[in-house]
Amino acid sequence: MIKVKIQLLHSVKLLSLTVPERVRTMMEKVLRVAQLFDLYGDLLTERQQEFIRLYYEEDFSLGEIAITFKISRQAVHDTLRRAEALLEDWEEKLGFLRRNLSWSQDMNRVLKLLARLKERVGGDKESLALIEEMRELVNPFWDNWGKGGEKC
Numbered sequence: 001m002i003k004v005k006i007q008l009l010h011s012v013k014l015l016s017l018t019v020p021e022r023v024r025t026m027m028e029k030v031l032r033v034a035q036l037f038d039l040y041g042d043l044l045t046e047r048q049q050e051f052i053r054l055y056y057e058e059d060f061s062l063g064e065i066a067i068t069f070k071i072s073r074q075a076v077h078d079t080l081r082r083a084e085a086l087l088e089d090w091e092e093k094l095g096f097l098r099r100n101l102s103w104s105q106d107m108n109r110v111l112k113l114l115a116r117l118k119e120r121v122g123g124d125k126e127s128l129a130l131i132e133e134m135r136e137l138v139n140p141f142w143d144n145w146g147k148g149g150e151k152c
Contacts (some may be wrong), residue, residue, distance in 0.1 A: 022134050029054055032085065033052070033056055033084060034056060034057075034086035034099060035097055036088065036090075036091055037049075037052055037056070037087060039090075039091070039096050039097055040086075040090045040091070040094075041094075043086070043090065044083050044086060044087075046085075047079065048079060048080075048083035050079065050084070051076060051079050051080050051083065052083055052084075054068070055076075055080055062076045062077055062080075068074075078135075078136075107138060110128060110138055111135065111138060114131055114134055114135050114138070117131055118131045
């Protein structure tokens with residue numbers, strides 16, 4: 001579920017000129033929390049994980065979560081903010097998301113360079129076979145990580 005949301009939000013980000021700044025900022029926050037949650041979510045407590053899932057994936061309001069867990073809206077808010085702060089702290093210290101995004105850009109560049117090279121070699125079958133072999137090596141990683149997926 002979260003992977004679909006990331007891909008959708010990533011597409012919306014590309015169309016940011018048509019989205020009001022406040023909405024775009026919120027979408028970027030949701031995208032970042034989703035990416036961090038995919039990487040570090042298992043380190044959160046079960047309660048923090050559940051609140052993140054309900055709020056960001058299921059689109060529950062603070063009030064709806066509060067009613068479900070029979071606690072105050074403020075307690076839900078505090079739990080979410082602590083969880084988000086932990087996710088950001090882990091990213092600051094470990095940098096998995098930053099490295100993943102950089103790696104994804106590099107993989108995209110490799111695929112583009114292979115496409116350009118394929119155009120230049122013309123009908124040389126041996127060169128085309130080597131280029132295709134390189135693409136096959138890159139594609140499994142690109143499919144899992146380069147398209148906004150949750151893996152790192």
